[in-house]
Amino acid sequence: MATVELTLKSLDSDVHPDWCPGCGDFGVLKSIKEAILELGIAPHRVLIVSGIGCSSNLPGFIRAYGVHSLHGRALPVATGAALANHDLHVIAVGGDGDGYGIGMAHFIHAMRRNLNLTYIVMDNEIYGLTTGQTSPTTTEGHKTKSTPRGNVEKPIQPLALALASGATYVARGFSGEQKHLTRLTAGAIAHRGFSLIDVFSPCVTFNNVNTYPFFKQRVYKLEEEPGYDAADFMGAMGKAIEFGARIPIGLLYRLQKPTYEDTEPVLLNGPLVDQPLGLDAKKLGELLAETM
Amino acid sequence: MATEITVGIAGAAGDGLDRTGDTLARTAARLGLHVYTYNSYQSLIRGGHTWLRLRLSERKVDNHGDHLSVLIALNQDGIERHAREVEPGGAIVFNGARFTCDPSLVPEGVHLVPLPVPQLTAPLGKLLPVMQNTAALGALLHLVGFDLEVTAEILHETFKKKGPEIIAQNLGVLRAGHEHAARHAPSLGYAWSFSRRPRPVVTGNLMTALGAVAGGLKFYSAYPMSPASFVLHWLAAHSEKVGVLVKQAEDELAVVNLAIGAGHAGVRSMCATSGGGFALMTEAIGMAGMIETPVVIVNVQRGGPSTGLPTKTEQGDLNQAIGASQGDYPRVVIAPSDATDCFHTSVEALNLAEAFQLPVIVISDLLLGEHRSTVDPEAIPCEVPIERGEWVRELSPDEASNGGFKRYALTPSGVSPRARPGTPGCMHVSGTDDHDEKGILISDEHTNPAIRRKMHEKRMRKMEAVRARLQPPALEGVADAEVTLVGWGSTASVIGEAAEQLTAAGLPANQLHFKYMHPFHGAEAAAILKQCKRSIVVENNFSGQFARHLRAESGFNVQHVLTRYDGEPFEPAWIARRVRDLVAGRAIDLAVEEHEAREMAYHHIRIYMQDRARPRRIERAARTGYGEPVWVVELVSRADAAPEGMLVIGMETGSNYGWHAVSPRLLIDPSAGMPAPAAGATAPLGQPLR
Numbered sequence: 001m002a003t004v005e006l007t008l009k010s011l012d013s014d015v016h017p018d019w020c021p022g023c024g025d026f027g028v029l030k031s032i033k034e035a036i037l038e039l040g041i042a043p044h045r046v047l048i049v050s051g052i053g054c055s056s057n058l059p060g061f062i063r064a065y066g067v068h069s070l071h072g073r074a075l076p077v078a079t080g081a082a083l084a085n086h087d088l089h090v091i092a093v094g095g096d097g098d099g100y101g102i103g104m105a106h107f108i109h110a111m112r113r114n115l116n117l118t119y120i121v122m123d124n125e126i127y128g129l130t131t132g133q134t135s136p137t138t139t140e141g142h143k144t145k146s147t148p149r150g151n152v153e154k155p156i157q158p159l160a161l162a163l164a165s166g167a168t169y170v171a172r173g174f175s176g177e178q179k180h181l182t183r184l185t186a187g188a189i190a191h192r193g194f195s196l197i198d199v200f201s202p203c204v205t206f207n208n209v210n211t212y213p214f215f216k217q218r219v220y221k222l223e224e225e226p227g228y229d230a231a232d233f234m235g236a237m238g239k240a241i242e243f244g245a246r247i248p249i250g251l252l253y254r255l256q257k258p259t260y261e262d263t264e265p266v267l268l269n270g271p272l273v274d275q276p277l278g279l280d281a282k283k284l285g286e287l288l289a290e291t292m
Numbered sequence: 293m294a295t296e297i298t299v300g301i302a303g304a305a306g307d308g309l310d311r312t313g314d315t316l317a318r319t320a321a322r323l324g325l326h327v328y329t330y331n332s333y334q335s336l337i338r339g340g341h342t343w344l345r346l347r348l349s350e351r352k353v354d355n356h357g358d359h360l361s362v363l364i365a366l367n368q369d370g371i372e373r374h375a376r377e378v379e380p381g382g383a384i385v386f387n388g389a390r391f392t393c394d395p396s397l398v399p400e401g402v403h404l405v406p407l408p409v410p411q412l413t414a415p416l417g418k419l420l421p422v423m424q425n426t427a428a429l430g431a432l433l434h435l436v437g438f439d440l441e442v443t444a445e446i447l448h449e450t451f452k453k454k455g456p457e458i459i460a461q462n463l464g465v466l467r468a469g470h471e472h473a474a475r476h477a478p479s480l481g482y483a484w485s486f487s488r489r490p491r492p493v494v495t496g497n498l499m500t501a502l503g504a505v506a507g508g509l510k511f512y513s514a515y516p517m518s519p520a521s522f523v524l525h526w527l528a529a530h531s532e533k534v535g536v537l538v539k540q541a542e543d544e545l546a547v548v549n550l551a552i553g554a555g556h557a558g559v560r561s562m563c564a565t566s567g568g569g570f571a572l573m574t575e576a577i578g579m580a581g582m583i584e585t586p587v588v589i590v591n592v593q594r595g596g597p598s599t600g601l602p603t604k605t606e607q608g609d610l611n612q613a614i615g616a617s618q619g620d621y622p623r624v625v626i627a628p629s630d631a632t633d634c635f636h637t638s639v640e641a642l643n644l645a646e647a648f649q650l651p652v653i654v655i656s657d658l659l660l661g662e663h664r665s666t667v668d669p670e671a672i673p674c675e676v677p678i679e680r681g682e683w684v685r686e687l688s689p690d691e692a693s694n695g696g697f698k699r700y701a702l703t704p705s706g707v708s709p710r711a712r713p714g715t716p717g718c719m720h721v722s723g724t725d726d727h728d729e730k731g732i733l734i735s736d737e738h739t740n741p742a743i744r745r746k747m748h749e750k751r752m753r754k755m756e757a758v759r760a761r762l763q764p765p766a767l768e769g770v771a772d773a774e775v776t777l778v779g780w781g782s783t784a785s786v787i788g789e790a791a792e793q794l795t796a797a798g799l800p801a802n803q804l805h806f807k808y809m810h811p812f813h814g815a816e817a818a819a820i821l822k823q824c825k826r827s828i829v830v831e832n833n834f835s836g837q838f839a840r841h842l843r844a845e846s847g848f849n850v851q852h853v854l855t856r857y858d859g860e861p862f863e864p865a866w867i868a869r870r871v872r873d874l875v876a877g878r879a880i881d882l883a884v885e886e887h888e889a890r891e892m893a894y895h896h897i898r899i900y901m902q903d904r905a906r907p908r909r910i911e912r913a914a915r916t917g918y919g920e921p922v923w924v925v926e927l928v929s930r931a932d933a934a935p936e937g938m939l940v941i942g943m944e945t946g947s948n949y950g951w952h953a954v955s956p957r958l959l960i961d962p963s964a965g966m967p968a969p970a971a972g973a974t975a976p977l978g979q980p981l982r
Contacts, residue, residue, distance in 0.1 A: 060721050106545075
């Protein structure tokens with residue numbers, strides 16, 4: 001079949017994104033496309049798995065394979081697919097409610113495994129699709145539809161959780177710094193191991209606290225920070241919880257180590273999806289003999 | 293008449309009962325006998341009461357039957373609970389140096405075989421306490437006329453890794469037990485005809501796993517849950533050998549979504565759990581139906597609801613399987629009937645899942661999953677059909693020029709060829725929102741009723757084609773029966789044997805058994821049942837879930853529903869007795885039976901008396917102040933048989949009315965009735981009046 005030249009345009013799907021104009025998720029979508037382009041990955045080798053929420057509509061807006069799964073379940077679906085065919089580039093995407101609320105257990109455990117998987121969380125500190133309730137990353141005091149007197153719970157610290165749980169590429173991006181986000185995304189996809197990018201992706205409709213100006217005033221880039229070393233775990237931990245007058249974006253931490261796929265004996269014979277099926281008479285005989 | 297025996301082994305968790313039972317089962321299987329074992333156990337690592345029955349027969353047996361020929365008691369409790377069940381001509385074997393058997397417990401004609409274990413084993417050095425089991429096994433071999441050398445060979449293999457000394461010890465104890473019994477006890481006189489054609493001794497769970505592997509399973513995920521965990525253990529242990537990736541996940545939500553992700557990527561995937569885990573999985577099972585991803589989910593049912601009875605059997609999840617997840621979606625629900633059927637059901641489930649791109653739910657249960665039985669090796673083939681369904685390897689020119697790949701093409705069969713992620717040109721999104729032929733969402737602002745209608749019809753259309761492939765049910769047993777016993781799943785054998793017993797006793801009975809729960813052969817079932825004189829559904833749950841399902845699907849209402857929901861499986865005589873009651877117009881008597889009153893007393897003794905007592909006599913008192921007839925259970929000390937008070941249990945409600953001071957006169961003359969409990973005459977539970 002004829003090869004289609006890979007362009008940003010060729011990665012557009014038939015569907016125009018239905019996000020609100022100005023939504024931070026546009027920047028994330030563009031960064032994923034640019035990263036695929038930059039890395040020269042054929043789009044049929046990309047599988048994007050999402051959960052439920054505004055940001056989880058993303059797979060529908062890019063010409064690659066996608067599963068738009070259930071609320072909170074993007075990571076286990078992505079994990080199953082990645083284990084079944086580790087030749088694919090599997091990218092899980094979703095929002096903060098999806099990943100850090102209903103899907104929190106999967107978030108922690110997926111990172112422990114160090115699968116070769118990229119997870120991009122479009123973190124807008126609010127539930128957008130359900131019209132503005134508090135989310136796991138909503139800041140304290142923030143008044144939402146479900147917390148009219150202000151949120152009293154401490155927000156989740158996703159980057160600190162990621163570091164503590166064994167993720168080997170931990171980054172934070174900001175939709176308002178889209179080119180910077182593309183570099184982080186390309187780095188995450190290229191990284192062998194579990195990569196997380198928590199992206200500040202402002203909700204222009206339901207979050208009037210964590211807005212573009214809010215982040216623009218506060219974010220600074222770690223790579224411009226003199227002496228910052230992404231191999232230093234404790235240093236990364238410090239940056240992971242910094243959320244005040246200054247908020248770091250960029251690559252916090254990176255570690256090269258064997259992935260789950262590298263250590264799973266069954267996968268040493270190649271992708272599961274290409275392996276032979278069934279039992280031969282000799283093996284069946286041996287298995288039955290164990291019971292006699 | 294086929295020769296057969298039932299051996300019961302009673303003890304506590306940690307007594308090594310499983311190993312002993314396994315050795316006996318393998319011995320019988322190597323001699324060419326058919327074996328069926330049922331282990332009634334508790335959710336304990338140590339202690340408690342475990343009761344393993346092994347039915348060993350020259351004919352195929354697939355339930356534990358009604359009999360007890362020989363009791364091997366590994367502790368005092370085992371003797372006290374089960375001695376009275378041994379049938380005349382049988383025997384009771386126990387370690388005479390540690391335990392005693394109250395002669396009043398022993399039915400007439402039963403041989404007592406106390407083994408002087410320390411004496412027998414003295415020449416062999418210092419031995420572990422579990423070696424009493426091996427001595428008992430040796431004695432048993434003499435009693436029932438099994439070949440000592442076959443067992444010796446098995447022990448030799450079992451302890452091969454532990455070295456010659458351990459092997460010699462075990463064989464020495466086995467022979468010592470055998471010789472002692474040969475000198476001091478009769479042979480029980482069974483005339484066996486051993487074919488010596490060995491058969492595998494398997495469980496339903498093993499056959500589920502093995503069948504799946506033969507059927508092309510590549511990915512298995514699970515979260516530990518009794519009674520399904522063995523599937524995980526076996527597959528994990530054999531993962532490399534059989535080429536299946538096994539992943540334990542953080543919870544059942546992850547488990548089923550992992551399996552669906554793997555299925556979506558193009559491998560055959562399966563997961564197994566029990567009812568509670570299945571409940572967590574249900575949303576994702578609906579997702580598999582919606583995105584048309586093949587996946588097999590095995591629910592090895594246990595007693596519910598909630599955490600329920602973790603180590604007891606039930607068929608209580610039929611409603612849950614058929615009703616799993618929101619909305620309508622195509623699904624298949626299959627209930628295998630025995631271990632061999634578990635093997636073939638796994639193959640069939642994987643094939644249906646891929647051919648029709650839908651979730652297939654297999655409902656097994658604890659009884660079927662965990663009991664061990666022999667299977668005929670020729671019924672377990674390595675060559676099984678593997679049907680992978682319709683796949684697209686590349687984009688057709690037609691689709692290429694016409695807007696791209698239609699993953700959910702609206703086809704006459706309802707099956708749309710799928711493309712595995714990684715296939716050039718066929719990129720698409722599989723969405724859990726409803727979608728059009730290309731997978732583009734039609735939900736939210738794009739909601740489109742016409743596309744929704746045709747897409748929904750397409751998905752559901754698959755069910756007719758599935759139904760057409762499945763074998764409809766058929767009557768088994770005598771023609772023109774007075775009563776037809778209807779069942780599903782794991783009860784096939786026990787219901788069949790009950791029908792045989794009824795027929796032999798003059799009430800001709802046959803059997804209609806169902807394997808396919810959904811889609812259901814409603815018309816075929818109605819046609820058969822309308823010809824039957826009287827039909828009774830027999831099932832292992834409280835409400836008669838299958839009877840209700842049968843009525844919903846066929847419009848046929850059976851005359852009676854016979855249910856059991858105490859956590860124990862059916863026995864043939866249990867069914868036959870109640871069927872006779874129903875046929876005679878007698879309602880099922882739900883009063884607490886004497887053996888049940890004894891079980892209730894054991895519960896009281898364990899919780900409030902630290903196991904220091906045992907029930908002795910149990911009497912019925914009709915006129916009481918409790919508003920119902922009661923069982924009066926006399927408790928005596930385990931140590932010296934001194935009175936330990938008496939327990940009053942309501943016969944209708946089953947309520948434990950607590951302790952009373954001993955009143956021997958009352959126990960001797962139950963017609964005197966029980967006095968009403970006056971203030972101060974009762975003590976808080978566990979504190980006998982002294």
